[in-house]
Amino acid sequence: MNYYVDDLIISHESPELDPGETWNKTWDFSEQYDVTRDNHSVSIGTTGPDLETTVQKDFDLSDPDIPAQRIADVDLVETTNEDGDPIAQAAITFENPSTHANLGEVFVHTKETHGSGELALVPIGEEEATAYVDLNDDPDSTIEGEIRYNAQGINQDHGVRDQMWFRGEVDGDVTFQRQEFEAVGYAGDDDAYRYDDPPLIVQYIPPYRYIAAGVMIAGIVLIAGARRYWSR
Incomplete structure (x- = not known):
């Protein structure tokens, strides 16, 4: 059977x-x-x-926990172009815990790369696969940008989809963080997307710094008040 x-x-x-x-x-x-x-x-x-x-049974395809193809790891490597010059590549590893394959495309946007992409597929019977996307960034620089994967197209806000922000060096450490998927236009379209600014990072100041700052301000006020008092 x-x-x-x-x-x-x-x-x-x-x-x-x-x-x-x-x-x-x-x-x-x-x-x-x-x-x-x-x-x-x-x-x-x-x-x-x-x-x-x-x-x-209806699945929320934007949920990263459903059994479907997702971005699992991001790395930056060096390779050569057709002229033999060194270039940077984004090595994007996908995992798929499902028994079904979801053919899609993955695109990378950085400050120097405006929509370079490749096909992305974890074949049936395999748990993971890696796609390599050529970048226009200097291989010796710190590279930062966004990676979008979608089985329906990066300009579509439906289907199996995933998005990551990343920052790192070629053959070095790369930090990445999952983002909420944002549909964008392809390179060459009238509404083509360009990556300009990193995500907003709010610096956390521990409470003791506020206390120290408050003590310093209070001290300045007391000194200023004393000077005015003794100058009378």
Whole structure:
């Protein structure tokens, strides 16, 4: 017997039963659904009649915790172009805990790279895959920007999608942080997106600094008051 979820075979079993015997099997399909669908088919193919049912389940494709392809790691590496000159590349590793593949595209925007992209796919049967995107940034500089992945197109705010902000050096440390996905125009479009500024980072000042500043201000006020008093 073959078991299918959303048209993808997930198991094959051949139980041997004597006359009068029964066989029971319980499956957890929660990790097997194609999250891009709203109606899901579950079927069992046998030597006799096939059994099939439909389950309705809607997934929030913007949720990074659903079982679908997501950005797992970001690295910056050096390679060479067609002329043999050194260039920087963003090495973007995707993971996919689902049994279904989600073909999409990944684009990188930095202050020097305005929408360089590649196809992104974790093949069925593999847990992760890496896409390499050429950058226009100096390989010896600190590179900062945003990475967008979408199975429907980076100008679409639906489908499986993910976005990361990153900052780092080629063959060095790279910091990255997941962002809420923002649909943007492709390079060459009238509304093409350009990365200009990093995310707003608010510097945290520990409370003791406020206390020290308050003591200093109070001291200045007292000294100024004393000077005015003794100058009378």
